[in-house]
Amino acid sequence: MSFIELKDITKIYPGTVACDKVSVSFERGEVHTLLGENGAGKSTLMNVLYGLAKPDGGSITVDGKVVEIDSPKTAIACGIGMVHQHFMLIPTLSVVENVILSLDEKQAFIDKKRVAAHIEEISQKYGLAVDPYAKVSTLTVGQQQRVEIIKALYKKCDLLVLDEPTAVLTPQETRELFVAIRNLIAENKAVIFISHKLNEVMEISKVITILHLGKVVGSVLASETNAKQLASMMVGKEVSFETPKGEQKLGDVMLEVVDMHAKNSTGVETVRGLNMKVRAGEIYGIAGVDGNGQSELIRGIVGLCKKTGTVRIAGEDVSNSSPRQILDRGVSHIPEDRQGMGVVMNMSIRNNLVLDTFYNDKFTNGVFLNWKKIDEQAEMLIEHYGVKTPNADNDIHSLSGGNQQKVVVARELDKQPQLLFAVHPTRGVDIGATKFIHEQIVAARDRGCAVVLVSTELDEIMGLSDRIGVIYEGVLLGEMDRADANYERLGLLMAGKKETAETVS
Template sequence: MNDTYLVELKNIIKRFPGVIANDNVDFNVKKGEIHALLGENGSGKSTLMSVLSGLYRPDEGEILINGTRTVFKSPRQAINAGIGMVHQHFKLIDSFSVAENVILGDERIPKMLNMKEIEKNLAQLTLRYGLHINPASMVWQLSVGEKQRVEIVKMLYRGSQVLILDEPTAVLTPQETDELFRNLKEMAKSGRGIVVITHKLHEVEQIADRVTVLRKGKSLATLERERINRQDLARLMVGQDITTQCKRNTPPGAGKVLELNNVSCLNDLGLSGLKDITFEVHSGEIFGIAGVAGNGQRELAEVIYGLRKVSSGSILVNGTDIRGFTPRQLIDCGVALVPEDRLGTGLIPNLGTIDNLILKDYRKHDMNRGPFINWHKANKKVSSLVGSYEVKVSSLEAPVKLLSGGNLQRLLLAREISAEPQLLIAVYPVRGLDIKATEAIHELLMAQREKGTAILLISEDLDEICKLSDRIGVLSNGSIAGIISSDQADINEIGLLMMGETGAEAI
């Protein structure tokens, strides 16, 4: 028995029909360490951690908790054993409040609830870890990023001894990320074990005591702190170096495709969502919007695409005021949207690839045969798009909900880009994707930029914003805190702007 290990996974094998998700994987977490877990989509990271957290039972292998062989029959048993996991796909109930979701299933909570006291305690906890969220808010009102924060708070609230975090910094500013890392290190010093699943290699360098790399269900290597190197890790994961800056062959054009002038709107609570937003996006330009989730990103995308009413101000697309336009009218104006919720808003989960890819084309004459869809032409076009965008599908008729995140995003971009838009709104286009899929999506966006498309890129990942954008607008509390050129961008300055500081001049 090794008493330095909080958790040991030995020779874990987990099979699904036609797939071996984990193939004799060994993994352990020491007391007082932060252990990073890296790998592409489908490499088995989430499956391995789901085995550890009691969601799956391994087909072979064993789990040791504090040196004692353990069999988890449910997530509750894992939680009682001190294992807490923030899953990539959230385990929240939309009709409950944040506080109700956090305490759900917690046996320590008395039967007679004092919700005001619970909300007060949660507010203090969120403030301590820089995870700003209103405990009284209903989950259905939250953005995807805010829901992720609720999951993080849930595990922190329960005081897990082994805390598994899947992409925990995706919704944080650099300053908040540093604060979270300091708190994770303090947790580790107290004897906890922390597992961080992340695609951000610089974070691994910054925080990890050890890192394990998975590929195709197998463990390639476990490296100690002194052997952690960004380029080596990238090569282990995807077999190639990763670019840190995109090459721009042409400068942005002079023509203004999108203009927002003093635009304001309300959020779902009837409060101010956007306040006097003013900026423009030129042809052949990527204009990045940086900011912490919940500061108006969703409202900004929806108000431009006709999904939310403008309270005041004007929105122009190629000189035409589009206030009051429906999404269908905006499609005809050459506006395309890649929403943050791939399956909830962008695609129809239970329909196949063909149905999803012709959602914008079925009204066009060349896709019709009288009042009916010309399925032969539809099949031909979809097959061409699937091949061109390298979307891996088992069948064109199979429900798209069965696809991986990377393939879902390729499918969504294939539909939007094939419409040859003049303005493309991309909201968190690579959230949850591995490095290789991220690179592919970035290449697609840059190719559209070179063709002269105006792109509004909304992202919480500052590395992505700085890599792709020509200019960066920082959104804070529904207002533009500053607009700066990407070649003059400083991560810390952007972080301060995201927190509400001012000082950057609009350019």
């Protein structure tokens, strides 16, 4: 008898069968991974399990007993906890206060010290180190994730759903998360792991279930498969992990940054006298652990935050230009936060695809918008970039995160930019879409575009870049040609170890 069994789960949204008679079971004491392309039905299935979506058919059993999970409260009562990709924490409150807010205790007074002591007990037991009295706003992303896991464990969950848990973690934080997961498994708890990172899936999983277009393709033991086979099962065809590049034809300097300084939202200087040059026809990869000034660097260059220093695009000083003036100079920007900066969530997919080009002659008739042209543009981009949606009029919030990212990438690359900023362009995107996005970025480079690629994924940096700069505490600690780079050298620079003549040789 399985711990939790989902049988023939069906969920239908207008124009889409998100889950089509999905059957899968989860056992105590093992990590069970759900794999699939964006829009395959993984998140919908978990929303059904956690009571966030009502199924149109099928049943759920817990320890052999049929249950109706109609809310997260019911799911928690059944021993199910979930850590969402976007954390549900209040930054201005402490860890212990966030945990208390998540409790369903009907009493006038809750002993904060007792709760804090229990948090410390959970932290020590599962390797989830966090200060109960620290404000959430002062925690790293990895520490905030630990708080979410502690919230679930505090409520005595026996099955923990982790939705894209490593998408925003550093390699070190990922290793620490895996230690905690293994501690959970040692306590006979079940973990559902959702990820697109096949190397991590192979490392942490016991069982892997693949979904495709809302149906189960199959389930395999991690010990009996490999990343290449999983990728083929996900997309229905053989997948190559390499992105071929054409012969490099370097052009003039397209981007020059001189002595740039910028601060983050809390007033801390995170870019400190940074200098860089990027030429047409090259991909300049910026590697580094999140939080070392990457965000402020790119935001400062494109005019989204205050900075000092000089920024030149194609030789023209744009240091004091507005974002729109900069974009109109042939610049495209794939931002790191697709929901906060890349799209307008309550707008249609069609409107999002022309969000920063609707005022061009191509889409206007005098002072009026040419909706026929806009519709044609949207349909073309949806088809070319494989955005999974029944139609372009749907609000973009109806799409999976990966399909939202495809909309952003489609809009920005269709402009045929001279300078492209691609910040975490494949974060939360499936293997098939990742390969396609990589091919489009390389195609831009091959036609003479200067590309600045920011990523914490060293595989992505190493696979796409012509030159690589490593950012640490707001400065470029080292620069090198791709041919001179290796994982150890980049890793040391990312950790702040400055190179000497001896270490380079």
